[in-house]
Every structure is written in C-alpha cells, then in structure tokens.
Amino acid sequence: MDKLSVDVLVIGGGIAGASVAANLTSKTKVVVVEAEEHPGFHSTGRSVAVYAPMYGSKVIRDITAMSSPLFKKAEDELSQAILSQRGFLL
Ligand SMILES: Cc1cc2nc3c(=O)[nH]c(=O)nc-3n(C[C@H](O)[C@H](O)[C@H](O)COP(=O)(O)OP(=O)(O)OC[C@H]3O[C@@H](n4cnc5c(N)ncnc54)[C@H](O)[C@@H]3O)c2cc1C
Structure with missing residues (x-):
C-alpha cells in the first residue's frame, strides 16, 4: 500500500468534522476518517432527517x-x- 501523507487527520465525518475539514483544505492536506459506512450517519443524519x-x-x-x-x-x-x-x- 502506498504511504499517504497528510497534514491533518479529522476523526469523524459528521457536520463538525466535515466543517473543520472544509475550512482547512485550502491550506492543508486533510483526511476525514469515518467509522461508519458513510458520513453524517449519527447526530448529523438524524438532524437532517427531521x-x-x-x-x-x-x-x-x-x-x-x-x-x-x-x-x-x-x-x-x-x-x-x-x-x-x-x-x-x-
Ligand atoms: C432530531 C435532531 C434535530 C436537531 N436539530 C438541530 C438544529 O436545528 N440546529 C442545530 O444546531 N443542531 C441540531 N441538532 C444537533 C446537531 O445535529 C448535532 O449537534 C450535530 O449534528 C453534531 O455533529 P457532530 O459532527 O458533532 O456529531 P455526529 O454527527 O454524531 O458525527 C460524529 C461522527 O464521528 C464518527 N466517529 C466517532 N468516533 C469515531 C472514531 N473513533 N473514528 C472514526 N469516526 C468516529 C461517528 O461515526 C459520527 O459519524 C439536532 C439533532 C437531532 C438528532
């Protein structure tokens, strides 16, 4: 597997993690790590479902x-x- 070099690792692809990552991407290399199969699975997904x-x-x-x-x-x-x-x- 190739080595992946990043500046910032964001843990969690909810709205908080996605916002942080979006704000950093213009200056830094960012990777968002999400434990579930897709982002926005927990509170964020429940929030937009209502x-x-x-x-x-x-x-x-x-x-x-x-x-x-x-x-x-x-x-x-x-x-x-x-x-x-x-x-x-x-
Ligand atoms: C019905 C409902 C209505 C709401 N209405 C509003 C509203 O009108 N206005 C408002 O401001 N807020 C509202 N909220 C609250 C708002 O949705 C939450 O505060 C917000 O979504 C939280 O986002 P978050 O990214 O912190 O958490 P989450 O959306 O829970 O995201 C956290 C993510 O991190 C991942 N994760 C956790 N641990 C790890 C790990 N070790 N490794 C990798 N990934 C990990 C989880 O799988 C999850 O996807 C509402 C919530 C609900 C349920």
Missing part, C-alpha cells in the same frame, strides 16, 4: 419555515414526496 418548524428559537423557526417552499418546489419538480409525517418527541 423538518421541525416548531423547534428552536424564533430565528431558527423563521429560517426553518423559509425552507418550506423549497421542499414543496422540489416535490413538484420531482413529482415525488420528500416530506412525510413521522413521530417526534421534543
């Missing part, structure tokens, strides 16, 4: 509500549902 317009402060709720028309537009363009009802305990 559209919760009642969650968070007013600013967060307003931002979430602003994304609603984008989902509806995408559903129209794809002729496919993106959002579906699911249980949510807050």
Whole structure:
C-alpha cells in the first residue's frame, strides 16, 4: 500500500468534522476518517432527517419555515414526496 501523507487527520465525518475539514483544505492536506459506512450517519443524519418548524428559537423557526417552499418546489419538480409525517418527541 502506498504511504499517504497528510497534514491533518479529522476523526469523524459528521457536520463538525466535515466543517473543520472544509475550512482547512485550502491550506492543508486533510483526511476525514469515518467509522461508519458513510458520513453524517449519527447526530448529523438524524438532524437532517427531521423538518421541525416548531423547534428552536424564533430565528431558527423563521429560517426553518423559509425552507418550506423549497421542499414543496422540489416535490413538484420531482413529482415525488420528500416530506412525510413521522413521530417526534421534543
Ligand atoms: C432530531 C435532531 C434535530 C436537531 N436539530 C438541530 C438544529 O436545528 N440546529 C442545530 O444546531 N443542531 C441540531 N441538532 C444537533 C446537531 O445535529 C448535532 O449537534 C450535530 O449534528 C453534531 O455533529 P457532530 O459532527 O458533532 O456529531 P455526529 O454527527 O454524531 O458525527 C460524529 C461522527 O464521528 C464518527 N466517529 C466517532 N468516533 C469515531 C472514531 N473513533 N473514528 C472514526 N469516526 C468516529 C461517528 O461515526 C459520527 O459519524 C439536532 C439533532 C437531532 C438528532
């Protein structure tokens, strides 16, 4: 196996690791190591799997509500549902 030379090793491909890596790549050689089969598997994946317009402060709720028309537009363009009802305990 060839040797891989990197400047920074980021452990974890969630949003934290991905953000750190993205911010470093212009100046350094970065590798993200993820234990799961794909990045964003844990908290990050669970977070993006939920559209919760009642969650968070007013600013967060307003931002979430602003994304609603984008989902509806995408559903129209794809002729496919993106959002579906699911249980949510807050
Ligand atoms: C339903 C839900 C809604 C949320 N809503 C919001 C919101 O509106 N706003 C907000 O700011 N936050 C929200 N959060 C919180 C937010 O999602 C998390 O704080 C964030 O995703 C955490 O990211 P992370 O990268 O730290 O962790 P993770 O996404 O868990 O990533 C850590 C990664 O590291 C990997 N890993 C761990 N140990 C190792 C190892 N030894 N070697 C290799 N890989 C390893 C794991 O497999 C994992 O993929 C929400 C969370 C949930 C569950």
